[in-house]
Amino acid sequence: MSALERMLDEFASLSDQAGAQRQAAAQRLRIVGLPARGEDSWRYANLRALDQVRSFLPGAAGALPLPLPPALPGYLRLVLIDGRLHREHSSAEATTPDLLRGATALPELEAVSDQRLGLIASVFAADPLELVINAPLALEIVSLSSAAAPASYLNLALRVAPGVDCRLVERHLGGPEDLRLVCVRLGLTLAEGAIVHHQRLFAVSAQALLFDTLQAHLAAHAEYRLCQVAMGGSTARSTAEVRLQGVGATLDWQALAAGAGPQVNDTMLTVLHEAPATRSQQLFRGLSNQRAHVACNADTRVAAAARGARVTQSLRGLLDGAGAEVDLRPQLTIDTDDIQARHGATTGKLDEDLLFYLQARGLDLDAARALLKSAFLGEVLGSIEPEALRREAQRATALRLGDDALAEPWQ
Amino acid sequence: MSVPVLQVENLHVSVAGTPVLRGITLSVPAGEVHAIMGPNGSGKSTLAHVLAGRPGYEVTAGRAQFDGMNLLAMAPEARARAGLFLGFQYPVEIPGVNNAYLLKAALNARRRERGEPEIDAFDFLNAVRAQMRAMQMDENLLTRGVNEGFSGGEKKRNEILQMLVLEPRLALLDETDSGLDIDALRLVGHGINSLRSPQRSVVLVTHYQRLLEYVVPDRVHVLARGRILRSGDRELALELERRGYDWLLEEAAAA
Numbered sequence: 001m002s003a004l005e006r007m008l009d010e011f012a013s014l015s016d017q018a019g020a021q022r023q024a025a026a027q028r029l030r031i032v033g034l035p036a037r038g039e040d041s042w043r044y045a046n047l048r049a050l051d052q053v054r055s056f057l058p059g060a061a062g063a064l065p066l067p068l069p070p071a072l073p074g075y076l077r078l079v080l081i082d083g084r085l086h087r088e089h090s091s092a093e094a095t096t097p098d099l100l101r102g103a104t105a106l107p108e109l110e111a112v113s114d115q116r117l118g119l120i121a122s123v124f125a126a127d128p129l130e131l132v133i134n135a136p137l138a139l140e141i142v143s144l145s146s147a148a149a150p151a152s153y154l155n156l157a158l159r160v161a162p163g164v165d166c167r168l169v170e171r172h173l174g175g176p177e178d179l180r181l182v183c184v185r186l187g188l189t190l191a192e193g194a195i196v197h198h199q200r201l202f203a204v205s206a207q208a209l210l211f212d213t214l215q216a217h218l219a220a221h222a223e224y225r226l227c228q229v230a231m232g233g234s235t236a237r238s239t240a241e242v243r244l245q246g247v248g249a250t251l252d253w254q255a256l257a258a259g260a261g262p263q264v265n266d267t268m269l270t271v272l273h274e275a276p277a278t279r280s281q282q283l284f285r286g287l288s289n290q291r292a293h294v295a296c297n298a299d300t301r302v303a304a305a306a307r308g309a310r311v312t313q314s315l316r317g318l319l320d321g322a323g324a325e326v327d328l329r330p331q332l333t334i335d336t337d338d339i340q341a342r343h344g345a346t347t348g349k350l351d352e353d354l355l356f357y358l359q360a361r362g363l364d365l366d367a368a369r370a371l372l373k374s375a376f377l378g379e380v381l382g383s384i385e386p387e388a389l390r391r392e393a394q395r396a397t398a399l400r401l402g403d404d405a406l407a408e409p410w411q
Numbered sequence: 412m413s414v415p416v417l418q419v420e421n422l423h424v425s426v427a428g429t430p431v432l433r434g435i436t437l438s439v440p441a442g443e444v445h446a447i448m449g450p451n452g453s454g455k456s457t458l459a460h461v462l463a464g465r466p467g468y469e470v471t472a473g474r475a476q477f478d479g480m481n482l483l484a485m486a487p488e489a490r491a492r493a494g495l496f497l498g499f500q501y502p503v504e505i506p507g508v509n510n511a512y513l514l515k516a517a518l519n520a521r522r523r524e525r526g527e528p529e530i531d532a533f534d535f536l537n538a539v540r541a542q543m544r545a546m547q548m549d550e551n552l553l554t555r556g557v558n559e560g561f562s563g564g565e566k567k568r569n570e571i572l573q574m575l576v577l578e579p580r581l582a583l584l585d586e587t588d589s590g591l592d593i594d595a596l597r598l599v600g601h602g603i604n605s606l607r608s609p610q611r612s613v614v615l616v617t618h619y620q621r622l623l624e625y626v627v628p629d630r631v632h633v634l635a636r637g638r639i640l641r642s643g644d645r646e647l648a649l650e651l652e653r654r655g656y657d658w659l660l661e662e663a664a665a666a
Contacts, residue, residue, distance in 0.1 A: 351503075352466070353503050354503050354505055356465050356466065356487060357499065357502070357503045357505070358505075358508075358513070359464070359486070359487035359488045359491070360463050360464070360465075360487055360488075360490075360491055360496075360497045360499075361491055361513060361516070361517035361520075361573070361577075362488050362491040362492045362516075362517045362520030362521055362524075363488055363516060363517070363520060364486070364488045365486075365488070367516075368488075371508055371513075371516075372505070372508070374507070374508075375505065375506060375507025375508045375556075376507065378507045379506075379507060382507075
């Protein structure tokens with residue numbers, strides 16, 4: 001039986017299939033099926049790992065599976081365990097009906113790119129949530145995966161009202177448990193002039209399968225500043241689609257993906273410039289240790305209507321091991337003459353000249369390597385705020401790469 | 412007689428099977444400044460880099476001692492910690508590695524080697540700032556990535572700054588004067604002179620004698636085709652300035 005058949009059978013067996021939306025998502029999944037590795041945008045993802053998931057059923061509401069990280073000063077907090085809201089550990093102000101709503105109103109965003117894995121979260125997330133942000137807000141979402149559940153789902157939509165400034169931190173954490181599926185679907189709608197600073201840290205267990213699907217729609221003059229640090233699971237795929245629909249809408253996307261051992265960490269970004277004077281800056285840094293495979297496919301499409309658009313794309317990969325692989329695919333499709341676009345993609349090993357320079361200043365080879373890797377990672381990590389979150393992201397990176405030296409401050 | 416700081420004997424070095432140094436013998440006592448001059452491709456930079464431990468060079472014969480230690484058996488970082496400083500002709504840019512961080516890490520590596528505690532952050536900054544003022548360097552350079560976006564002159568001054576802070580026992584300066592304007596040259600010369608002491612030695616690798624107007628060498632060696640053709644005092648550098656290298660090469664060929 002295929003993974004898709006098992007999914008649909010298990011969904012059919014659920015007594016609680018509340019919400020027409022989940023039913024509709026299951027129906028849609030039945031029709032479109034799961035992506036396959038032969039498809040171009042999935043060529044680097046390890047989809048066969050889905051066959052190893054012993055059950056797709058979400059866990060029941062449970063206790064905290066691991067200690068919560070210290071709260072970020074000035075931020076409200078939502079805590080979710082296996083995708084279910086945990087009110088006891090959430091800020092009361094973050095769970096008011098004005099801000100947080102249940103599943104019934106959850107909007108489906110029209111997608112151009114492949115969102116099929118996001119459908120899995122739409123089908124199985126037992127507690128889909130919608131945040132309606134009408135006033136300035138600093139919010140952290142801590143999403144934990146418990147050992148009791150074979151699969152953990154989060155299905156969340158955010159709607160940010162016109163002109164509202166929102167700072168959003170999203171942490172996905174897991175303990176060192178066995179193979180499990182962590183599936184996240186996030187939809188954001190930024191109204192005119194809305195500004196969202198969004199920082200995402202994925203530090204799930206090293207054995208987990210992580211599938212993350214994000215969509216963002218930006219109206220005129222909205223700004224979306226996303227910084228994402230993905231440390232896997234054994235298999236990770238992050239799929240993001242950002243549509244710049246309004247005049248002057250701006251995306252600043254920074255992503256760091258690191259892999260070690262046999263890990264596969266795949267990132268797919270689709271940016272659609274659909275209106276005049278839209279801007280996007282895309283920066284990806286991928287570090288592959290040992291036999292890991294890190295990939296980034298950045299697909300930017302500039303429509304004929306997007307006159308005066310500006311696109312900057314910088315993709316870089318660093319190889320640190322004989323079997324390490326990094327695949328970078330910058331793609332730019334332009335249907336207008338009036339555009340400024342720059343893009344570059346490079347992959348290489350640690351520079352021998354830089355290593356010798358550091359050794360000639362007294363640093364041993366391991367310290368020199370760690371310092372250069374820290375500098376590489378720091379291009380993304382350095383922009384994370386507040387500092388406590390940056391340190392956490394740095395520690396998670398060091399842990400995943402098995403290099404304590406990377407946890408040291410390098411600045 | 413005391414042991415020279417640097418003693419090189421019959422050093423032969425090949426790169427990818429091609430001999431580059433063909434029997435260098437050189438002795439640099441404590442407190443002296445030696446200049447190594449020579450035409451392009453003579454092996455000057457190779458000598459500096461081999462002594463600093465750069466990978467990619469094969470020592471096929473000879474030996475080199477640093478304060479009596481077998482230099483060629485030491486890792487590059489061990490040489491640095493023991494007090495050997497290489498000033499690079501082309502200092503690399505290392506984006507993301509803070510200039511001050513590297514300088515402090517390098518200094519503490521030296522201090523640990525000497526059994527001293529790590530330097531206090533306040534004392535470190537005070538010392539570095541004082542040296543930066545002497546080198547007329549903008550303090551903002553301290554917080555930038557190592558040499559990142561520095562001009563050619565700033566990179567060379569940064570090398571001298573590192574040397575001044577690290578206070579090496581032996582400084583090998585590889586064409587530190589190249590690409591410098593006259594004011595920067597004077598500053599670099601002043602920086603090198605400020606380091607001169609009976610405990611330290613300096614080896615200046617240079618094409619031209621103009622740096623030697625500011626840093627007066629005790630000895631001058633002419634290196635060509637992988638060998639030292641002649642050694643002398645400062646007058647030799649002045650003669651080279653007047654006559655070039657060809658006459659020495661012709662003499663060597665005739666011999």
